[in-house]
Amino acid sequence: MEKKIQMTTPVVEMDGDEMTRILWKMIKDELILPFVDLKSEYYDLGLVKRDETGDQITKDAAEATKRLGVAVKCATITPNHQRMDEYKLHQMWKSPNGTIRSILDGTVFRTPITIPSIHPAVRNWEKPITIARHAYGDVYKSVEIRADEPGVAKLVFDGESGKHEEVVVHTFKGAGVLQAMHNTDKSIRSFAHSCFKFALDTNQSLWFSTK
Numbered sequence: 056m057e058k059k060i061q062m063t064t065p066v067v068e069m070d071g072d073e074m075t076r077i078l079w080k081m082i083k084d085e086l087i088l089p090f091v092d093l094k095s096e097y098y099d100l101g102l103v104k105r106d107e108t109g110d111q112i113t114k115d116a117a118e119a120t121k122r123l124g125v126a127v128k129c130a131t132i133t134p135n136h137q138r139m140d141e142y143k144l145h146q147m148w149k150s151p152n153g154t155i156r157s158i159l160d161g162t163v164f165r166t167p168i169t170i171p172s173i174h175p176a177v178r179n180w181e182k183p184i185t186i187a188r189h190a191y192g193d194v195y196k197s198v199e200i201r202a203d204e205p206g207v208a209k210l211v212f213d214g215e216s217g218k219h220e221e222v223v224v225h226t227f228k229g230a231g232v233l234q235a236m237h238n239t240d241k242s243i244r245s246f247a248h249s250c251f252k253f254a255l256d257t258n259q260s261l262w263f264s265t266k
Contacts, residue, residue: 059092067119068095071129072102079129096123100151102132106144113151117158128155153195160242162249163188185259189246192238200233208233 070076087093098116105113120126132138133150156163165186202208208224224233254261 057090059090061092062094064125065094065096065123067116067123067126068097069100069116069126069128069131070097071100072132075129075131076101100128100131102134102138102142102144102148105131105148105151106142109145110148110151110154113154114158117155120155120159128152150195153190156190157192157195160245161190162246163190164253182259185253185257187246187250187253189238189243191242191246193236197234197236199235202227202231202233205229210235 070079083093096119098112098119100113100116116126116128131151133152134142134144134147136147138144139147155161165188167183167185169183200208205227207226209221210224211219211221213219225231250261250263253259
């Protein structure tokens with residue numbers, strides 16, 4: 056039997072929910088453990104454990120990723136009302152992906168895996184296209200209010216210097232919904248820097264678009 060590959064730095068192992076747990080165990084047992092002396096810090100991000108720890112385990116896994124630099128995460132459930140009843144949850148926990156990305160100030164790169172035998176649908180696309188997404192703030196950290204009567208919705212900012220700003224978002228004549236989002240200059244610059252670095256490292260052209 057060949058000698059196993061030795062690891063010097065542990066990887067953060069984030070287990071997931073339902074069928075993912077079974078698939079990840081099969082991947083480890085059949086494709087990793089026979090060949091690699093796996094060293095990992097294990098975090099169970101299954102919905103039950105997240106609920107038991109008040110979602111602290113998700114934050115701990117993200118902090119471990121910051122410390123060790125590499126993590127493998129399995130698919131997890133972002134609960135809705137049906138899942139709350141099914142799992143008897145204390146509250147409707149937010150997406151663990153959003154929590155992790157927020158702590159890591161993460162940029163998500165979706166990179167295609169190219170295989171010579173599988174040709175792209177658009178034949179003249181000869182190079183891979185990577186999509187980068189700024190995965191901090193915005194809808195990931197948004198807050199919502201359900202207005203059930205007429206009224207005035209305002210956006211208010213009170214600065215530490217005493218500066219006060221407010222703008223009227225909408226004057227409701229009846230019921231409606233509101234959502235507020237934010238981002239930071241620091242995170243925006245970090246996103247831009249990571250995109251430029253990725254493009255230079257992979258020798259890809261860089262384009263920017265907003266929605």
